[in-house]
Amino acid sequence: MDIFAHTMWSLILLPGPPSIEKAALGIAPDILVFATSLTKQAIKGKMQPGFKTRKEMMDWYHRPENKWVLNFYKWTHSLVVWTALLTPTFFIWFKFSGDIPWFLLAAPIHILMDIPTHNNNSFPVQFLTPISKFKVNGMHWSKPIVFIGNYVLIIAAIYFRMFVIGK
Numbered sequence: 001m002d003i004f005a006h007t008m009w010s011l012i013l014l015p016g017p018p019s020i021e022k023a024a025l026g027i028a029p030d031i032l033v034f035a036t037s038l039t040k041q042a043i044k045g046k047m048q049p050g051f052k053t054r055k056e057m058m059d060w061y062h063r064p065e066n067k068w069v070l071n072f073y074k075w076t077h078s079l080v081v082w083t084a085l086l087t088p089t090f091f092i093w094f095k096f097s098g099d100i101p102w103f104l105l106a107a108p109i110h111i112l113m114d115i116p117t118h119n120n121n122s123f124p125v126q127f128l129t130p131i132s133k134f135k136v137n138g139m140h141w142s143k144p145i146v147f148i149g150n151y152v153l154i155i156a157a158i159y160f161r162m163f164v165i166g167k
């Protein structure tokens with residue numbers, strides 16, 4: 001799913017007012033990978049090539065020197081990894097501040113939304129890394145029906161939250 005949609009869903013689904021923390025955790029699984037990749041390319045003085053097709057892009061990521069991106073992506077899209085990181089953080093935060101840190105749930109929400117909207121040809125989400133290589137061959141988010149359907153749902157959800165729930 002695209003970064004903007006991930007941001008919107010984090011803000012819509014989590015209780016409380018919109019915040020930078022929700023947006024940041026909501027895009028963290030992608031940003032951690034692609035910002036590192038772009039920084040690495042920039043340091044090497046090479047710009048990431050522009051890809052005309054998804055196949056061209058995936059072939060580039062499957063090159064030996066770029067394969068770490070695919071591997072790192074599995075780890076940042078693992079519910080196992082995020083659960084291990086966030087569970088203690090959640091309780092420590094709550095113990096010391098008395099507030100429920102809802103924003104932490106933005107990262108697992110990101111992964112749950114990526115699972116059915118990625119397919120085996122384009123960054124499949126191995127959400128049980130490192131326990132299992134299980135993945136779902138879903139409907140890719142860039143398909144018009146999924147992409148448009150997603151934004152229709154986002155607009156409906158914003159309306160519902162603002163006017164039906166009223167906060």
Ligand SMILES: [Zn+2]
Pocket residue numbers: 001029030077110114
């Ligand atoms: Zn993602």
